[in-house]
Amino acid sequence: MDEQSIDLRMQRTYKLLSEALYELILKQPFEEISVTDICKKAMVHRTTFYKHFQDKYQLLETIFSEEQRKFSELHISEGETEKEYYRRVLRQMFEYVKNNRVFFVQSASHIKNDFMANLLRNTVRTYLERCFRMDETRLGVPSAIPIPIMSEYYTGAAIALVMWWLQNGMEISIEQMVDYISLMIVW
Incomplete structure (x- = not known):
């Protein structure tokens, strides 16, 4: 064969x-x-x-890794500012959650141990660390804040906001959520 x-x-x-x-x-x-x-x-x-x-845990990790790979393929486009790039990434994250909301809502309500929560957290953190390291390389300037600290901070914020958005019936549009997050981030 x-x-x-x-x-x-x-x-x-x-x-x-x-x-x-x-x-x-x-x-x-x-x-x-x-x-x-x-x-x-x-x-x-x-x-x-x-x-x-x-x-089954390794299968779930593989699924999360594949989803992370899809997001990792997002690169800053020619002529796109850093702020535009991160707004695009945030928009795609909210669209992904919206398209898979049943999974997120159900899995959040079913979590009895920390495995799935930690897996989600590690997936988001790994992706953010990669983005921050790419920025550091692209700009040629080391980050003033250690990347693991920044990644952990933004991971917690991103997961909390997404869960809040889901629990409140996604009443706020994706574009408005991206606008709010953009206003909270010091560019």
Whole structure:
């Protein structure tokens, strides 16, 4: 079998397992979901699951990493100011949350341990650290505040605002949320 067909099979398996876990999280707490449940929903053998993942936690980490990769592909465009770039990133973050609001609301209400919360926090923090380091490199000036401290601060703020926005029925438009956040940030 050639490498391309193997790669396509791996992509298909990953897609089926990811979608199955996503659908199951919408219905029940993550802690109550078993690998067997995921495999049944995905119509994938348990042995296949374990060829790719150690457990359901690694599958979830992989899903978050893939989502982070999509955001990491956002780069500052030619002629775009730093402020315009971050406004675009914020807008896309709110659009992503809006498009996946059921998942965020359900998973937030189902969290019994800190695994999912920490995973989300680490994903956002890693992304922000990458952005801040790119800015530092691009500008050629070291940050006055250590990047890990800045990343932690903005991670907490971003997650709190997104959760507040969801809990309040997303009554404020995405553009208005981006405007408010922009006003709070000293550029």
